[in-house]
Amino acid sequence: MKRKLILEDGHYFRGNAFGSEREKSGEIVFNTGMTGYQEIMSDPSYCGQIITFTYPLIGNYGVNRTDFESLSPALHGVVVKSKSPYPSHWKSEESFDQLLRRFDIPGIEGIDTRRLTRLIRAKGTVRAAIVSDDANVEDVMHQLQSELPFTTQVANVSTDSAYHVPGGAGPKIALVDYGAKQHILRELLKRGCDVHVVPYNATVEEIMALQPDGVMLSNGPGDPRDVPEAVETVRVLLDQTVIFGICLGHQLLCMACGGEATKMKFGHRGSNHPVRHLPTGEVAMTAQNHGYAISAESLAQTPLSITHLAVNDGTVEGVAHKHAPAFSVQYHPEAAPGPMDANDLFDQFLARAREPQKEMK
Numbered sequence: 001m002k003r004k005l006i007l008e009d010g011h012y013f014r015g016n017a018f019g020s021e022r023e024k025s026g027e028i029v030f031n032t033g034m035t036g037y038q039e040i041m042s043d044p045s046y047c048g049q050i051i052t053f054t055y056p057l058i059g060n061y062g063v064n065r066t067d068f069e070s071l072s073p074a075l076h077g078v079v080v081k082s083k084s085p086y087p088s089h090w091k092s093e094e095s096f097d098q099l100l101r102r103f104d105i106p107g108i109e110g111i112d113t114r115r116l117t118r119l120i121r122a123k124g125t126v127r128a129a130i131v132s133d134d135a136n137v138e139d140v141m142h143q144l145q146s147e148l149p150f151t152t153q154v155a156n157v158s159t160d161s162a163y164h165v166p167g168g169a170g171p172k173i174a175l176v177d178y179g180a181k182q183h184i185l186r187e188l189l190k191r192g193c194d195v196h197v198v199p200y201n202a203t204v205e206e207i208m209a210l211q212p213d214g215v216m217l218s219n220g221p222g223d224p225r226d227v228p229e230a231v232e233t234v235r236v237l238l239d240q241t242v243i244f245g246i247c248l249g250h251q252l253l254c255m256a257c258g259g260e261a262t263k264m265k266f267g268h269r270g271s272n273h274p275v276r277h278l279p280t281g282e283v284a285m286t287a288q289n290h291g292y293a294i295s296a297e298s299l300a301q302t303p304l305s306i307t308h309l310a311v312n313d314g315t316v317e318g319v320a321h322k323h324a325p326a327f328s329v330q331y332h333p334e335a336a337p338g339p340m341d342a343n344d345l346f347d348q349f350l351a352r353a354r355e356p357q358k359e360m361k
């Protein structure tokens with residue numbers, strides 16, 4: 001069965017349908033990872049987006065039970081050049097197609113993903129829809145242009161209520177779930193932490209009542225400016241505990257200190273993004289998935305210093321607070337399947353969480 005992928009600027013592609021039969025729209029973004037499609041598509045930060053994979057063959061090692069980053073993928077669609085008809089791996093339990101059907105996510109195959117990615121790079125992230133082959137391009141285009149931005153993604157993917165994941169004798173961590181990838185929790189548990197996962201709108205009182213040794217701010221979908229209540233909570237938490245932020249968590253920490261978020265032209269999504277640590281000059285390869293960034297200029301008047309910059313485009317990739325025990329990175333130290341270069345940031349966070357708390361106000 002054929003279907004169409006239509007972009008809001010009127011470009012369209014015809015391809016083969018797979019996954020759900022539903023028609024869905026969303027911001028279309030490209031991911032350059034060569035592996036990890038299961039982790040990528042179950043990352044809650046893709047809520048409401050359509051992913052196009054630049055790697056041409058997707059689905060070749062199937063889908064397994066253990067590599068999910070969330071229980072139910074929140075993305076709106078998948079675009080591939082070719083979907084493997086013969087998944088093969090000892091851990092595989094279902095095909096990519098079955099996975100998409102199970103979660104009601106439409107897919108389209110046979111697309112010239114190089115051309116599509118070039119269009120997105122030239123124009124910047126655009127809205128797109130995966131629709132049936134008989135859909136009228138002009139109608140869909142106008143509908144996409146009039147669609148309002150989706151501003152409640154974090155609320156859609158955060159936990160509804162707090163829960164406890166008992167760990168070992170390690171520090172007690174409150175993990176604020178803005179749409180947390182499972183691997184953040186796994187990295188903490190692996191290090192013996194006792195973890196309390198709290199919803200994105202948990203109050204400072206609720207978080208501090210847990211008496212955490214540190215607070216971890218997770219990744220999450222959408223524009224960080226859509227969650228001002230979270231920025232305010234982080235601002236107050238800064239005086240009270242040790243903080244480590246990842247991706248959306250990094251953006252919220254920066255905004256809580258007076259930094260400004262801006263939308264990037266087409267974002268960073270992939271598992272091969274080099275990042276330079278400014279104090280040492282060391283470069284780490286990192287996994288990334290973000291469409292917003294904190295502007296370097298906006299940080300000049302804040303108590304944050306820039307610790308990391310992207311090698312490719314010079315955007316801010318990490319900050320540390322000059323006076324409070326708080327730091328954050330725009331990339332993913334928990335990345336699975338990798339790269340693991342930045343994994344020791346969890347050790348640095350936990351080392352700080354173990355330090356006796358100095359006089360915080």
Ligand SMILES: NC(=O)CC[C@H](N)C(=O)O
Nearest residue numbers: 219220222247248291292
């Ligand atoms: N992975 C994330 O946390 C992404 C943060 C934010 N939603 C962005 O796109 O920039």
